[in-house]
Amino acid sequence: MKTYRKHLLAALSALALGATAPGAHAQATDQNAPPPRHGMQHEKLTPEQRAQFRAQRIAKLHDALKITPAQESTWTAFVNAMQPPAHAQHDRAAWARLTAPERMAKMIEMQKQRTAALEQRQGALNTFYSTLSAEQKKTFDEKASHFGHGRGMHHGGWRHLG
Template sequence: MKTYRKHLITALSALTLGTAALGAHAQTTDQAAPPARHGMQHQKPTPEQRAAFRAKRIARLHDELKITPAQENAWNAFVASMQPQARRQHDRAAWANLTAPERMAKMIDMQKQRTAALEQRQASLNTFYSVLSADQKKTFDEKAARFGHGHGHGHGMRHG
């Protein structure tokens, strides 16, 4: 009987300590402050800020490539083709009312539109690339290796 009582007291003590430890852990976790971001909150850039940053990258690439007057038309067409396309807002309620096959058909149609836009960009890129010198092509290839990488779903040059 004494052994049974000893085991019961030990088990209850362990259970009490475990519960207290969990409560203390939960309390400190809930009160912990989120990590600081070096004193600044990260905010999305405004459309104007994105446009200014894009213009700066384009101007820098223009200078690095040393575009000649004879290459300006191809350059301008290339830059125009690389401008981000306006995003279309989709009516979620309308999508919710579509059947699965109808949604899939719409997604395929949107993918075809994106592919067509990429093909137009490629044509403009090919035209521009064909007027570059060997040194310009080397510089452009180094910069183009970083196209499309970075934050968000942007199009065009990144980290240029």
């Protein structure tokens, strides 16, 4: 009798779980729900698509700031300075042949190059920012509040603008 009761309880439990599964599945596949975000969506874009989206964000920022003709030259210098660096191909075999101290020295040299590039960008940013009105500065500060977060600044700095 006890075995029968155990089997009956197990069967009822399985039926109860099975009855709730379609409702859970309907919730999970709700077509009105936004698609799930799994990290960086732009990772799957081609270089041309990335350039197109970057150009669109730059245009939106240009329009939001209401750049005047007098500011156009510093704007152009700023935009050019913020372009992503060219991706250098690294020779993995040569890297593997280096000793640990040589690899560390190479990493320090690469970091110095990145720092120099950021300092150049900062100079263009400071020059451009100094030409903005108080209202434009406020808008720029709001739009550019994500500079340096995630990969945005390292890979072009335009991720969250626009």
